[in-house]
Amino acid sequence: MTGLLTLFYKELLRFWKVSLQTVLSPLVTTLLYLLIFSHVLEAHIQVYPGINYSSFLIPGLVMMAMLQNAFSNSSSSLIQSKMNGSIVFMLLAPLAYWEFFAAYVAASVVRGAVVGLGVGLAGLWFAPLSLAHPLWMLAFAVLGCGMLGAAGIISSIWAENYDQMAAVQNFIIVPLTFLSGVFYSIHSLPPFWQAVSRVNPFFYLIDGFRYGFFGVSDVSPRLALEIVAACFLALSLATLLLLKSGFKLRK
Amino acid sequence: MTLPALEIHQVYKSFGRVQALQGIDLTVQQGEFFALLGPNGAGKSTLINILAGLALADSGKLAILGHDVRADYRQARRSIGVVPQELVYDAFFTVREMLRFQSGYFGIRNNKAWIDELLEHLALTDKADAYVRHLSGGMKRRVLVAQALVHKPPVIVLDEPTAGVDVELRQSLWAFIQHLNRQGHTIVLTTHYLEEAEALCHRVAMLKQGQVVTLDTTANLLNRHTAIQLRLKLAPSCLPAALKELSCGQDGELFKLSLRRHADLEGVLATLRESGIEVEDLEMVKPDLEDVFLELVK
Ligand SMILES: Nc1ncnc2c1ncn2[C@@H]1O[C@H](COP(=O)(O)OP(=O)(O)O)[C@@H](O)[C@H]1O
Ligand SMILES: [Mg+2]
Numbered sequence: 001m002t003g004l005l006t007l008f009y010k011e012l013l014r015f016w017k018v019s020l021q022t023v024l025s026p027l028v029t030t031l032l033y034l035l036i037f038s039h040v041l042e043a044h045i046q047v048y049p050g051i052n053y054s055s056f057l058i059p060g061l062v063m064m065a066m067l068q069n070a071f072s073n074s075s076s077s078l079i080q081s082k083m084n085g086s087i088v089f090m091l092l093a094p095l096a097y098w099e100f101f102a103a104y105v106a107a108s109v110v111r112g113a114v115v116g117l118g119v120g121l122a123g124l125w126f127a128p129l130s131l132a133h134p135l136w137m138l139a140f141a142v143l144g145c146g147m148l149g150a151a152g153i154i155s156s157i158w159a160e161n162y163d164q165m166a167a168v169q170n171f172i173i174v175p176l177t178f179l180s181g182v183f184y185s186i187h188s189l190p191p192f193w194q195a196v197s198r199v200n201p202f203f204y205l206i207d208g209f210r211y212g213f214f215g216v217s218d219v220s221p222r223l224a225l226e227i228v229a230a231c232f233l234a235l236s237l238a239t240l241l242l243l244k245s246g247f248k249l250r251k
Numbered sequence: 252m253t254l255p256a257l258e259i260h261q262v263y264k265s266f267g268r269v270q271a272l273q274g275i276d277l278t279v280q281q282g283e284f285f286a287l288l289g290p291n292g293a294g295k296s297t298l299i300n301i302l303a304g305l306a307l308a309d310s311g312k313l314a315i316l317g318h319d320v321r322a323d324y325r326q327a328r329r330s331i332g333v334v335p336q337e338l339v340y341d342a343f344f345t346v347r348e349m350l351r352f353q354s355g356y357f358g359i360r361n362n363k364a365w366i367d368e369l370l371e372h373l374a375l376t377d378k379a380d381a382y383v384r385h386l387s388g389g390m391k392r393r394v395l396v397a398q399a400l401v402h403k404p405p406v407i408v409l410d411e412p413t414a415g416v417d418v419e420l421r422q423s424l425w426a427f428i429q430h431l432n433r434q435g436h437t438i439v440l441t442t443h444y445l446e447e448a449e450a451l452c453h454r455v456a457m458l459k460q461g462q463v464v465t466l467d468t469t470a471n472l473l474n475r476h477t478a479i480q481l482r483l484k485l486a487p488s489c490l491p492a493a494l495k496e497l498s499c500g501q502d503g504e505l506f507k508l509s510l511r512r513h514a515d516l517e518g519v520l521a522t523l524r525e526s527g528i529e530v531e532d533l534e535m536v537k538p539d540l541e542d543v544f545l546e547l548v549k
Pocket of ligand 2: 295296297436447
C-alpha cells in the first residue's frame with residue numbers, strides 16, 4: 001500500500017502547490033456563473049416548485065466544477081509527466097497498474113471535492129440550500145469525480161501533446177458538462193433535446209446530485225445512480241486495461 | 252550456483268521499420284562492473300529501457316536476478332535501479348520530495364537516513380530543499396542517480412551518467428559507484444567517455460546496429476583487437492628488411508611497428524640483434540578502448 005499512498009500524496013501535493021490555479025481559479029469562475037445567472041434569471045424562472053432559481057443552480061454548478069476539476073487533475077498531471085518525461089519515475093517503480101489507477105482517481109476525487117465544497121459553501125451566501133439526502137449527494141459526487149478522474153487518465157494516455165489534451169477538455173468534457181442540465185431542467189427542453197440529454201451520462205450525475213439536495217429530480221434517482229455506477233465501472237475497467245497493456249506509456 | 256544479475260536472451264525490438272535490437276544475448280554476473288558501449292543509435296538505451304520495463308521487447312526473455320521483467324515485474328523492478336539518459340525531473344517538487352516519493356513508490360516508508368547519505372555522497376546536501384528545476388544539468392543528473400538508488404538496488408544501471416557532469420564531480424561520482432560495486436552491487440553503464448569504461452569496467456559489450464559485436468573482458472579486448480604500437484629509436488637508424496612488414500610509419504628518428512601481441516616483441520628484438528642494430532630507446536603504446544571502438548565502428 002505504501003506505493004499507492006505515496007503516489008496519491010504526491011498527486012495531492014502537486015495540485016495543492018498550485019492551488020491558486022487548481023482550486024481558487026475554478027472557484028472564482030463558478031461563482032461568477034452563479035452571480036450572473038442567478039441575478040439575471042432569478043425573477044423569471046422557477047424550475048421546481050418552492051425552490052428559487054439560485055438554489056436550483058448551486059448543486060448543478062457544484063457538480064459541474066467538480067467534474068471539470070476531477071478531469072483536469074488526472075489529465076493535466078499525467079500529460080505533464082508524459083511530456084517532460086518524469087513519468088519514468090513511476091514507470092520504473094514496482095507500482096501495480098491498479099495502484100496507479102487508484103492513486104490518480106482518488107486524487108481527482110479529492111480535488112473535485114475541495115473545489116465542489118468551496119463552490120457549495122460560497123453558494124450559501126447567494127441562496128439557501130437544503131440537504132435532503134446527504135448520502136445520495138455524496139454517492140453522486142464521488143462517482144462523478146471518479147468517472148472524470150478515470151476519463152482524465154484515458155485521455156492523457158491517448159493525447160500526444162498539450163493541444164490534443166486541451167481539445168478533449170474543450171470539445172468533449174466542457175460541452176458535456178454544460179449540456180447536462182446545470183442551468184435548467186430538461187423538462188423545459190423540446191422533446192428532441194430531451195432525448196439527447198438522456199444519453200449524456202453527465203445529465204444523470206447532475207440530476208442525481210441535485211436530488212441529494214432537494215429530494216426532487218427529473219428522472220428516478222435510483223435509475224440515475226445505476227447509470228452513473230455503470231459508467232464509472234466501464235470507464236474504470238477501460239482505464240485499468242489500458243494501464244495494464246502499457247499502451248503509449250511503455251513503448 | 253548464484254543467479255546472474257542480468258540474463259538477456261534473444262531480445263528483438265523494432266520501432267516501425269527501425270530494428271533497434273536484433274537478437275541480443277548477454278549475461279552479466281553479480282558483482283560485475285560492466286560497460287555497454289556502442290555508437291549513437293546502437294540500441295543501448297533501448298536495451299536498458301526494456302530491462303527497466305520502460306519499453307517492451309517484441310520477443311526474447313530478460314531476467315534480473317532471476318526475475319522475469321514481464322511476468323515478475325515487481326521483483327524485477329525492485330532489483331534494479333536505473334539512471335535514465337534523459338535529464339528528466341518533475342517541476343513541482345524539491346530534491347528531497349522527489350527522493351521521498353521515489354522511496355515510497357518502492358514501498359519504503361522511512362528512508363531519511365539513506366536519503367541523507369545519498370545526498371551527502373552526491374554533494375547535494377545543500378540542495379536538498381531546492382526545486383530540481385532550478386539546479387544545473389550536472390546536479391539534475393546527480394538527483395537522477397540518487398533517485399535510482401533510493402531502494403538500494405542490487406543491480407544499478409547508468410545510461411550515460413556522466414554526460415554534462417563536470418570533471419571533478421565525475422570523479423566523485425565514479426568513486427561512489429565503485430564504492431557501491433565493492434559492496435556487492437552489480438554495475439552496468441553506458442558511456443561515450445571510453446576512458447571511463449576502460450578504467451572502471453571488468454567486461455565490455457559493444458553494440459552495433461542492435462547486435463552485440465564484441466563481448467569480452469576489458470583486458471582481453473585491449474590485447475586482442477588492436478595492435479600494440481612499438482616505437483623504437485635505433486643505432487644505426489635503419490630498420491632491417493625483415494621488420495619492414497610490421498612497420499606502420501616513421502616519425503623522425505622514431506620507427507613505429509605494429510605488433511599483434513606483446514610476445515611478438517621478442518622476435519623483433521632478436522631480429523635487431525642479428526642485424527647488429529642497437530636499441531637506443533623503446534616504447535610500447537597500448538591501444539585504448541577508443542581504438543577498439545573505432546575499429547569496430549568502421
Ligand atoms: N521511441 C522510439 N521511437 C522510434 N525509434 C526509436 C525510439 N527509441 C529508439 N529508437 C531508435 O532505435 C535505435 C536505437 O536507439 P537507442 O537505443 O536510443 O540507441 P543508443 O542509446 O545506443 O544511442 C535508434 O535508431 C533510434 O532512433
Ligand atoms: Mg542512448
